[in-house]
Structures are given as C-alpha cells and as structure tokens.
C-alpha cells in the first residue's frame with residue numbers, strides 16, 4: 347500500500363474538493379463544491395465529526411475520501427435522540443480500487459464505536475444528514491453511474507438493500523397545469539421544520555411545502571426545493587421534489603398530477619429549468635405520476651447496509 351490515510355483537516359480541503367469535482371464532473375445533477383461551500387454546508391453541522399472523515403493521500407496527492415458519521419435521522423418520523431452510524435460520502439479515483447477498499451475499512455472501524463450492529467451507506471432509510479441538496483437533489487443516495495463506489499462498499503460488506511429511481515425533466519417552457527376531479531386550492535409556504543435534525547439537514551437551502559386543500563381539509567402535499575448551485579453544471583437552477591403524499595381516499599383522482607404540475611409552474615417562475623425526483627423502484631403510482639408530467643427515468647440509486655457479525 348503506497349498511500350496513507352489521514353483524518354480530515356482543512357489543509358486537505360482544496361485537494362478533497364478538486365477530486366470531488368473531477369470525479370463528479372460527468373453528473374450535472376451533482377452540485378460542484380468549493381471550500382467555502384463545504385465548510386458552510388457540511389463542516390458546520392453540529393454532528394460533523396472530523397475524526398470520521400478519512401482522506402487517502404498518495405505521493406502528496408489526495409486520491410480518495412470517505413465521510414462517516416453517527417448522526418440523527420433527518421426526517422420528521424426519526425427520533426432525534428437516535429444516532430445512526432452511516433457512510434454519507436465516498437469519492438475516490440476509480441482506477442484505484444485498493445484506495446476505495448481501504449477507505450471503507452477505515453470508516454467501518456470508526457463506526458464500530460457506535461456499538462450498533464447495522465451501518466448504512468448512502469441509504470434513504472435514516473434520512474440525509476449530509477450532502478442534501480448537493481448530491482442528486484434532496485435525497486442523496488449511492489449512484490449506479492459510480493460503479494467503483496458500489497464495488498468498494500460491496501467489498502467492505504455493504505449489501506444492496508434499497509433501490510430507487512431518479513427521474514428528471516426539462517421545464518423549458520411554462521408547464522401545462524392539470525386540474526384534478528376535485529376543486530383544489532394550493533397553499534405554498536416554507537417547510538415547517540420544528541424537527542431540529544431536519545432543519546440542520548437542510549442548512550443552506552429553503553425547502554418549501556405546497557399543500558392541496560379541499561374545502562378546509564388538507565388532502566395532499568409536496569415538499570420541494572430550488573437548488574441554485576446546479577446552475578453551475580445544468581446552466582439553470584433545478585427544482586427537486588423531495589416528498590409527496592395524497593390522502594388515501596383522494597388517490598387516483600388526479601390530485602398528485604395537479605399538485606406536481608402546479609409546483610413545476612412555481613419552479614419555472616423561480617427560474618428553474620430542470621426538475622428531479624427520486625422514488626422507490628417499486629413505486630409505480632409515483633413513477634406514473636411523474637412520467638405523465640414529462641419526467642423520464644434518469645438513473646438507479648442504491649442504498650447499502652452492513653450487518654456486524
């Protein structure tokens with residue numbers, strides 16, 4: 347092994363960012379980083395622990411890094427006191443598979459201090475404490491288009507336990523508005539983030555919620571966000587939908603179609619010219635809804651689980 351593994355230190359930040367930007371340059375739905383953006387959106391989080399971020403250095407050059415954390419789940423249904431051991435980022439030069447293997451082993455040894463039996467990697471199950479809004483929208487997961495990352499995690503004992511599909515759309519003109527079978531009013535406001543880990547997960551972004559109201563009853567909602575940094579790769583900001591749900595008695599009446607079309611129009615008015623969403627691979631109703639509005643399958647995303655023996 348002719349590389350060493352060091353702990354995170356700001357002196358490595360330029361090299362880490364250069365590698366990250368180079369390794370993700372092919373993917374316009376990943377926002378590029380710069381040192382300041384990393385400090386503001388990643389390092390400043392209360393649960394950021396520099397001892398869980400490992401950097402591989404070969405002949406003075408950074409050739410990989412991995413970010414492990416023991417952080418609370420970011421969604422409202424996660425208990426803030428439950429701290430979950432997770433890998434949230436793995437970047438390495440794809441021709442250096444041994445670097446990937448060594449980084450995953452290092453992260454695993456570090457995660458063992460949690461005394462938990464299960465670790466997650468780039469998974470959706472316990473939310474998105476880091477890289478939300480930066481990596482493939484509001485729900486960052488592992489990518490099929492980075493097979494070397496999948497290989498390193500597989501080698502480290504992480505099994506594929508979740509598959510999602512990311513869909514994308516262009517919004518190059520004012521989208522058509524669809525009406526549902528019922529007469530709806532749409533109300534948009536900043537997302538209520540009384541849940542503090544959720545608030546922290548979104549630092550640097552302004553997540554919004556649009557609800558569909560029938561008379562006085564809320565019968566559906568969408569969580570969405572405009573990602574300005576993607577303009578650096580896509581050429582315009584991107585609208586990302588990070589949650590959607592319709593009350594069961596009102597499903598299959600066109601409510602989701604009406605809500606998504608309304609949110610796409612709102613995004614267009616805020617200068618978004620692209621849209622993205624991820625949903626479970628099995629979720630045919632959601633995929634049909636997005637497809638109806640011009641979203642096409644973009645890539646598979648993968649979450650992995652490691653079970654300690």
Ligand SMILES: CC(C)(COP(=O)(O)OP(=O)(O)OC[C@H]1O[C@@H](n2cnc3c(N)ncnc32)[C@H](O)[C@@H]1OP(=O)(O)O)[C@@H](O)C(=O)NCCC(=O)NCCS
Pocket residue numbers: 589590591592593596597598599600601602603604624625626629630631632634635638
């Ligand atoms: C997915 C969901 C939001 C769809 O809401 P909805 O208001 O029923 O959707 P719509 O009535 O606007 O239907 C949109 C399209 O999906 C299809 N569809 C909706 N539910 C379906 C089902 N259960 N089976 C097959 N097709 C379905 C509709 O037929 C329609 O397509 P079509 O016009 O080509 O026939 C709703 O099922 C839901 O809340 N599911 C649980 C939460 C969830 O999965 N959210 C998505 C996470 S991203």
